[in-house]
Amino acid sequence: MKREHLLPTLADTHALGRELAAAARPGDLLVLVGPLGAGKTALTQGIGAGLGVREPVTSPTFVIARVHRGGRIPLVHVDAYRLGGAADVDDLDLDASTEESVTVVEWGQGLVEQLAEEHLEVRLDRRDDDVRTALLVPHGPGWTARLDVG
Amino acid sequence: MNEPIVLGFETSCDETGVGIVRGHTLLADALATSMAEHERFGGVVPEIASRAHLEAMVPTVHRALADAGIAASDVDAVAVTSGPGLTGALLVGVAAAKAYALALGKPLYGVNHLAAHVAVDELQHGPLAEPSIAMLVSGGHSSLLLVPDLAQEVQSLGRTIDDAAGEAFDKVARVLGLPFPGGPPVDRAAREGDARAIAFPRGLTGPRDAAYDFSFSGLKTAVARWVEARERAGEPVPVADVAASFQEAVADVLTAKAVRACRDHGVDHLVLGGGVAANSRLRALAEERCAAAGIVLRVPSPRLCTDNGAMVAALGSRLVAAGVAPSAPDLGADSSLPIDVVSR
Numbered sequence: 406m407k408r409e410h411l412l413p414t415l416a417d418t419h420a421l422g423r424e425l426a427a428a429a430r431p432g433d434l435l436v437l438v439g440p441l442g443a444g445k446t447a448l449t450q451g452i453g454a455g456l457g458v459r460e461p462v463t464s465p466t467f468v469i470a471r472v473h474r475g476g477r478i479p480l481v482h483v484d485a486y487r488l489g490g491a492a493d494v495d496d497l498d499l500d501a502s503t504e505e506s507v508t509v510v511e512w513g514q515g516l517v518e519q520l521a522e523e524h525l526e527v528r529l530d531r532r533d534d535d536v537r538t539a540l541l542v543p544h545g546p547g548w549t550a551r552l553d554v555g
Numbered sequence: 556m557n558e559p560i561v562l563g564f565e566t567s568c569d570e571t572g573v574g575i576v577r578g579h580t581l582l583a584d585a586l587a588t589s590m591a592e593h594e595r596f597g598g599v600v601p602e603i604a605s606r607a608h609l610e611a612m613v614p615t616v617h618r619a620l621a622d623a624g625i626a627a628s629d630v631d632a633v634a635v636t637s638g639p640g641l642t643g644a645l646l647v648g649v650a651a652a653k654a655y656a657l658a659l660g661k662p663l664y665g666v667n668h669l670a671a672h673v674a675v676d677e678l679q680h681g682p683l684a685e686p687s688i689a690m691l692v693s694g695g696h697s698s699l700l701l702v703p704d705l706a707q708e709v710q711s712l713g714r715t716i717d718d719a720a721g722e723a724f725d726k727v728a729r730v731l732g733l734p735f736p737g738g739p740p741v742d743r744a745a746r747e748g749d750a751r752a753i754a755f756p757r758g759l760t761g762p763r764d765a766a767y768d769f770s771f772s773g774l775k776t777a778v779a780r781w782v783e784a785r786e787r788a789g790e791p792v793p794v795a796d797v798a799a800s801f802q803e804a805v806a807d808v809l810t811a812k813a814v815r816a817c818r819d820h821g822v823d824h825l826v827l828g829g830g831v832a833a834n835s836r837l838r839a840l841a842e843e844r845c846a847a848a849g850i851v852l853r854v855p856s857p858r859l860c861t862d863n864g865a866m867v868a869a870l871g872s873r874l875v876a877a878g879v880a881p882s883a884p885d886l887g888a889d890s891s892l893p894i895d896v897v898s899r
Contacts, residue, residue: 440779441730441776442779446772463719466718466722466726467695468601468640468641469599469600470601
């Protein structure tokens with residue numbers, strides 16, 4: 406899988422999400438980094454669609470975390486936007502285990518990396534011409550190998 | 556004949572609400588909020604909410620009974636929000652309601668939080684016209700509903716495909732340096748501003764877009780971009796104008812879609828509910844557009860729009876009156892309870 410992506414449209418962001426979903430395994434942690442409106446929830450919608458989860462993926466900001474089932478792997482969608490300190494997923498009252506799920510955390514940089522031994526960081530940004538960009542940064546050998554293969 | 560007294564529990568988010576009604580009459584509406592504890596996080600933290608519910612529950616029940624001037628033994632039925640909401644938070648209310656129902660030997664009704672937001676208006680404006688269109692807008696929800704029979708049949712017409720309306724207020728407040736929750740400060744700032752100063756986008760309003768779905772993500776992004784551009788240029792950000800223009804975009808889309816839903820379904824009653832229904836511009840524009848379209852608008856007072864126990868008791872009262880079967884004793888919490896399930 407390419408490390409750098411140009412995402413001119415919403416459909417492109419969704420397509421990258423589906424590509425990530427195809428590579429995802431239970432226990433995976435994806436940390437999405439980027440400013441307001443960079444496409445973090447849109448990317449997660451693509452991941453949800455790729456996994457085939459039942460309900461539409463919407464922003465979890467208000468509830469902080471939402472579990473989506475019915476797909477190949479459960480999707481745990483976390484918004485750490487408002488968490489001040491290091492977050493423990495146990496504190497989120499999730500009725501799903503992170504070992505069995507793909508956990509996608511928006512705004513989680515520096516807060517949630519300890520949840521899994523390794524993780525994939527996705528750096529999203531919004532250019533002045535409204536094109537979004539994505540940079541995939543693997544942390545750990547597993548993600549590096551997976552990105553190099555695909 | 557005395558109408559039944561219903562005790563209602565609401566713990567789906569950060570408010571511990573215990574309400575008591577007799578028929579459509581509000582007897583008590585006791586509320587404890589953990590919002591102050593969430594403020595430093597800029598939002599609701601589920602585990603903190605659950606613990607706060609646990610601590611507040613019994614004192615809040617006692618306060619409600621005292622306010623209503625009744626004894627627990629006077630209660631005829633117990634109702635509780637069993638979803639949707641935060642799982643751990645819902646569980647506290649469900650456990651408390653089951654305990655009271657069992658101890659008092661009264662029937663228990665597990666109800667839908669969103670339907671309860673509609674039912675609460677009956678406490679203020681009497682029986683709901685059926686069918687009605689209901690629009691529920693809060694931090695966690697943005698839904699348009701067709702309500703043929705509030706006790707048994709609620710249909711979802713549309714919902715947000717990304718951010719909830721209240722969430723857009725929270726995020727825009729953050730961009731503008733205003734406090735959380737964002738609804739009241741944006742509303743206040745907007746009063747001094749020009750709603751036509753900036754033309755922010757109206758999401759999902761094109762001819763081929765889903766007529767009753769909402770999207771507020773693009774609006775939020777547009778506001779952030781506009782403010783960033785000002786800051787980059789070294790110019791001051793006109794907070795009041797941004798707030799007013801943003802609020803206008805939200806109110807415009809919400810009211811246009813609600814009125815359209817009424818027209819398309821031949822329904823002439825619209826009910827608003829949820830925390831965002833407390834927004835002054837949304838209320839004013841809804842009044843204006845409903846009057847023009849010949850639609851009767853019903854909006855509960857701001858106090859009843861936000862989460863409370865009275866709304867749950869109000870829906871419980873409807874269920875009792877309609878003869879709906881009570882819930883099974885193994886009633887649980889369902890964080891994603893579908894909107895068309897009024898009670899279970």
